[in-house]
Amino acid sequence: MRICRRAEELTPFFGGEFVPTMGALHEGHLALVRRAKRERGITVVSIFVNPTQFGPGEDFEDYPRREEQDLRLLEKEEVDAVFLPRKEEVYPEDFATTVRVDRRLTGVLCGKYRPGHFDGVTTVVARLFGLVKPKRAYFGWKDAQQLIVVKKMVEDLALGIEIVPVETVREADGLALSSRNAYLDAEQRRRAAGIFRALSAGRGLAERGSCRAGDLLRRVREFLERDDLSPQYLELRTVKNLEEIRSDSVLEAAPDGEELLLATAVPLGKARLIDNLRFRAKIIRRTPAFEGERK
Ligand code: AMP
Numbered sequence: 290m291r292i293c294r295r296a297e298e299l300t301p302f303f304g305g306e307f308v309p310t311m312g313a314l315h316e317g318h319l320a321l322v323r324r325a326k327r328e329r330g331i332t333v334v335s336i337f338v339n340p341t342q343f344g345p346g347e348d349f350e351d352y353p354r355r356e357e358q359d360l361r362l363l364e365k366e367e368v369d370a371v372f373l374p375r376k377e378e379v380y381p382e383d384f385a386t387t388v389r390v391d392r393r394l395t396g397v398l399c400g401k402y403r404p405g406h407f408d409g410v411t412t413v414v415a416r417l418f419g420l421v422k423p424k425r426a427y428f429g430w431k432d433a434q435q436l437i438v439v440k441k442m443v444e445d446l447a448l449g450i451e452i453v454p455v456e457t458v459r460e461a462d463g464l465a466l467s468s469r470n471a472y473l474d475a476e477q478r479r480r481a482a483g484i485f486r487a488l489s490a491g492r493g494l495a496e497r498g499s500c501r502a503g504d505l506l507r508r509v510r511e512f513l514e515r516d517d518l519s520p521q522y523l524e525l526r527t528v529k530n531l532e533e534i535r536s537d538s539v540l541e542a543a544p545d546g547e548e549l550l551l552a553t554a555v556p557l558g559k560a561r562l563i564d565n566l567r568f569r570a571k572i573i574r575r576t577p578a579f580e581g582e583r584k
Contacts, residue, residue, distance in 0.1 A: 290363060291370045296378055296420045302370045305331030307423030307450075309414060312336040313353035313468035314362050317458040321427040322366045324455050333421050334363055335372040337379060342409030348559075353471050372421065379416055388415045390438050390445075394531050398434050398552055399563060402521055410435055411442050418443075418450055425451040431458075431465050433550055433565045437531060457564075459485065465564045472560040481562060483516030484555055488566045491551050495540050495570050503536030505551075513555070521554040521561070528567060540570040547572055 293299055306325035310318050314336075325332045336359055343349035356373070363371055388411040389395070395407035418426065428436040440452045458466050463485030464478075473481055491509035494500050502525050509523055525534040528548040534540075540549075549572075552565035 290360075290368055292360065293370055293372050294374060294378070296374065299333070299370070299372060299421055302331050302333050303422040304424050305333055305369070305421075307418075307421050307426040308332070308334045309417050309426065309428075310334060310336055311338045311352065311468065312359050313355050313471070314359045315458075315466045315468065317429055317431060317466040319362065319366060320458045321429060321455050322363070322368060324453065325425070325427050326366065326368075328425065330424065331369045333370045333372060333423065334368050335374070335417055335421065337372075337374055337413070337417070339379070339409060339413040340376065341380075341412060342406050344403055344405060347403070348469070348472075351472075351559075353468050372417075374420075379413065379420075386412065388412045388442060388446075390441050394434075394438050394441055397531055397533070398522060398524060398526070399554060400434070402554065407435070407438050411438060414439055415442065415446070415448075418448060423450055425453055427453045427455055429455050429457060430565070430567070431467070432563070433528070433552060433567075434531070437528065463489070465562075467562065469560045469562065473558060477558045477560070480516040480518060481555075481557055483513060483518050484553065484562060484564050486516075487512030487518070488551055488553065488564060492566045492568045495549075495568055496542050499539060499541045501536065502534045502538045502540055505540065506536060509551070509553070513553075518555050518557065521556055523553045524551075526550050526552065534572060535574065537575045539573040539575070541573065542569075543571040544569055546570045 306328050308321045308325050338352050387408050389408045400407050436454055443450050462482035464482050487509045490512045491505045494505050494508055528550050546569040548569050550565055554563045
């Protein structure tokens with residue numbers, strides 16, 4: 290396994306499989322690596338805690354950094370190269386570009402509460418794509434909005450990189466693995482499992498037949514309250530373009546329906562935990578005409 294700290298050392302690894310990360314690796318990251326390895330190409334993993342995606346007062350300084358342990362884990366996975374750049378390698382002094390995807394995708398959900406966050410993400414991902422020149426790149430559904438935004442960027446800029454989504458890896462009690470789970474104490478860790486229970490209850494309601502979006506969201510909130518969790522946001526949107534599903538829309542379970550994203554962010558102690566579930570439903574939007582038909 291080659292450890293590259295300089296961009297020019299990446300040349301022999303162009304055209305391969307790429308897994309960008311911020312390190313403090315766990316089984317979620319390793320699922321991406323294993324999925325990448327299945328393609329049998331050269332696999333490159335980057336570890337870079339990107340300062341531009343953290344807002345003022347966020348956890349950039351405290352973000353867990355475990356370089357030695359990460360390298361041991363990646364060695365075991367037989368990764369070909371790890372890119373571990375210093376900040377100046379990613380952002381040279383005269384760096385002058387920001388890549389921004391439309392606010393309809395980046396100003397909602399997490400973007401509403403973390404202004405500039407996704408500009409930091411798309412800019413660093415575009416820069417890393419340019420340095421690593423991969424054929425395919427792997428992203429987790431855990432960060433669904435990030436995946437959707439990066440896909441849009443690649444499509445709009447015709448970067449010619451295939452974005453491969455990977456399912457969220459969870460603990461036995463349902464909590465999505467995250468480097469930030471390390472911030473939780475034992476009591477918070479126990480309550481954190483309530484997020485998955487709540488989202489599952491919501492999805493369960495939709496999958497059982499027909500329900501109103503507003504009732505589904507109410508049910509999820511009730512579940513969150515049981516664990517004394519209060520979400521920063523809890524929303525139902527389309528996966529395709531993150532369009533919000535109005536609460537008076539009726540959802541009908543349908544395997545060929547629209548793919549929906551039930552997403553939440555829950556502040557818990559020092560952590561801010563995000564999670565989401567996807568399911569398919571036919572959306573019957575209430576329109577004035579529809580109202581008229583019912584009379
Ligand atoms: P991060 O190091 O948090 O920037 O994450 C790097 C990549 O790993 C992103 O594409 C994440 O979506 C993905 N990832 C993080 N946690 C999980 C998880 N629990 N399951 C699947 N993918 C994950």
